[in-house]
Amino acid sequence: DAGITQSPRYKITETGRQVTLMCHQTWSHSYMFWYRQDLGHGLRLIYYSAAADITDKGEVPDGYVVSRSKTENFPLTLESATRSQTSVYFCASSIDGQIEPNYGYTFGSGTRLTVV
Amino acid sequence: GQSLEQPSEVTAVEGAIVQINCTYQTSGFYGLSWYQQHDGGAPTFLSYNALDGLEETGRFSSFLSRSDSYGYLLLQELQMKDSASYFCAVETGNTPLVFGKGTRLSVIA
Numbered sequence: 001d002a003g004i005t006q007s008p009r010y011k012i013t014e015t016g017r018q019v020t021l022m023c024h025q026t027w028s029h030s031y032m033f034w035y036r037q038d039l040g041h042g043l044r045l046i047y048y049s050a051a052a053d054i055t056d057k058g059e060v061p062d063g064y065v066v067s068r069s070k071t072e073n074f075p076l077t078l079e080s081a082t083r084s085q086t087s088v089y090f091c092a093s094s095i096d097g098q099i100e101p102n103y104g105y106t107f108g109s110g111t112r113l114t115v116v
Numbered sequence: 117g118q119s120l121e122q123p124s125e126v127t128a129v130e131g132a133i134v135q136i137n138c139t140y141q142t143s144g145f146y147g148l149s150w151y152q153q154h155d156g157g158a159p160t161f162l163s164y165n166a167l168d169g170l171e172e173t174g175r176f177s178s179f180l181s182r183s184d185s186y187g188y189l190l191l192q193e194l195q196m197k198d199s200a201s202y203f204c205a206v207e208t209g210n211t212p213l214v215f216g217k218g219t220r221l222s223v224i225a
Contacts, residue, residue: 033212042203042217043159058212090158104149104161105213 003027006091006108013081013115021076021111023091031094032074033105034058034066036087043090049074081115088112118142118206120216127222128194136189136219138204146207148180148187153218154200162189162202191221199223 004025013019025032034046035058045058047066055066063085065077078085091108120140128134138148147166151159165171165180165187177190191198201220205213 031212035215040217043215045212045214048212059214104151104164105159107158107160109158 004091004093004106004108006089006111008111009109011111011113013078013113015081015083015115017081019078019081019113021078021089021091021113023074023076023108025072025074025091025093025106027093027095027106028071029093029106030071030096032068033092033094034064034074034076035090035092036060037090037110038087046076046089078113081113083115086113086115118208118214120204120206120214122202122204122216122219124217125220125222127224128191130194130196130223130225132194133190133192134194134221136191136202136204136221138187138189138216140185140187140204140206140216142185142206142208142214144208145182145185146209148178149205149207149213150178150189151203151205151215152200153203159203164207194223196223196225 007022033048035043037043044060046064049055049068052071068074089111092105094105122138149164150162152162153159163178170179175192180187201218203215203218205215
């Protein structure tokens with residue numbers, strides 16, 4: 001079934017380790033996004049991509065790296081994980097830069113990351 | 117930049133009506149979206165308003181006043197399954213959605 005999938009679902013890593021969160025979508029949506037969700041902060045944008053090989057920073061990009069070599073994949077890498085990066089990470093996609101009135105953004109199931 | 121304000125918590129009785137308000141400050145406003153998120157789940161799209169007025173989708177309605185920079189989500193005939201967090205989000209052209217901090221709705225019997 002088509003959709004947007006994230007892996008892993010849960011991850012525990014140690015401070016200083018590099019970790020990559022995967023995001024894959026099968027709709028060929030142009031736009032993909034990474035948000036983190038923390039209590040009291042809602043959803044905050046980390047990075048986004050308008051198309052393959054085009055990425056841009058969001059509100060909280062420090063400590064993260066993204067790439068988008070293929071339209072369907074948008075991995076998020078924590079170069080050297082810190083405890084403050086313990087969070088739930090959501091990947092999302094949309095058809096284009098403007099909201100489709102009947103669809104909005106479609107989110108993956110999320111990755112719950114704990115940095116110890 | 118953009119900012120959104122919505123109540124952090126709302127409690128309502130099963131079968132009743134509840135309104136969740138959202139005020140925003142932004143430049144280049146295109147529209148206001150609403151998302152629902154159950155505990156442990158992903159946000160899911162509920163509605164989108166680009167023009168002033170009320171949009172109805174079943175038990176849920178969403179309202180927008182562009183002149184007041186204000187919108188609300190109205191949930192009617194509340195059910196226990198409506199207990200969730202609700203986020204408003206502003207769209208400003210080709211930049212990603214900016215989300216509010218969310219309103220946790222608790223439906224009680």
